[in-house]
Amino acid sequence: xxxxxxxxxxxxxxxxxxxxxxxxxxxxxxxxxxxxxxxxxxxxxxxxxxxxxxxxxxxxxxxxxxxxxxxxxxxxxxxxxxxxxxxxxxxxxxxxxxxxxxxxxxxxxxxxxxxxxxxxxxxxxxxxxxxxxxxxxxxxxxxxxxxxxxxxxxxxxxxxxxxxxxxxxxxxxxxxxxxxxxxxxxxxxxx
Numbered sequence: 034x035x036x037x038x039x040x041x042x043x044x045x046x047x048x049x050x051x052x053x054x055x056x057x058x059x060x061x062x063x064x065x066x067x068x069x070x071x072x073x074x075x076x077x078x079x080x081x082x083x084x085x086x087x088x089x090x091x092x093x094x095x096x097x098x099x100x101x102x103x104x105x106x107x108x109x110x111x112x113x114x115x116x117x118x119x120x121x122x123x124x125x126x127x128x129x130x131x132x133x134x135x136x137x138x139x140x141x142x143x144x145x146x147x148x149x150x151x152x153x154x155x156x157x158x159x160x161x162x163x164x165x166x167x168x169x170x171x172x173x174x175x176x177x178x179x180x181x182x183x184x185x186x187x188x189x190x191x192x193x194x195x196x197x198x199x200x201x202x203x204x205x206x207x208x209x210x211x212x213x214x215x216x217x218x219x220x221x222x223x224x
Contacts, residue, residue: 071098077192086137086188092169093194094125107181111146111174120169127161128198134162136193138170141186146175154188159195166191 071078074091078100088110091098097117099110134157141150151170156163170189177183199207 086190088189090191097121132195134193136191144182
């Protein structure tokens with residue numbers, strides 16, 4: 034009798050264990066890992082048909098995100114992932130302070146979708162960032178759907194996030210090395 038009770042207990046234990054594992058497997062959900070930077074700027078990137086600008090761009094030294102606010106059915110920005118990465122990489126040299134800058138540029142297009150004119154509308158307080166966003170926008174290309182060339186003039190808002198990624202000592206060392214290089218270049222041209 035004692036042997037039968039142990040066997041029954043063992044069977045019940047195995048069955049309960051099986052159901053426990055089975056329920057764990059089917060109750061598991063895929064964990065969604067949220068990007069803290071994107072979460073922080075979620076409202077900025079969220080589509081808004083009432084916004085003044087057609088595109089919003091978020092640039093950090095490790096990411097480049099574009100969000101189109103309106104005219105999805107008429108205007109398409111042609112993707113350039115390599116160019117996006119290049120601009121983010123260029124931003125690394127400015128990651129010496131913690132600063133968020135916003136600028137707005139007005140763009141006029143030819144009927145072909147190529148950029149005809151870029152006019153700063155709101156400039157950032159950092160000249161290097163202004164130059165960077167104008168340089169970035171020059172590489173953009175667009176196409177119009179259904180031969181409808183509207184909008185041909187619109188605004189693009191840029192948010193550039195600079196992050197201090199180096200110690201003060203490293204920054205000063207880099208500045209000193211750059212000054213020495215400039216001094217050497219200046220000395221050679223006088224000879």
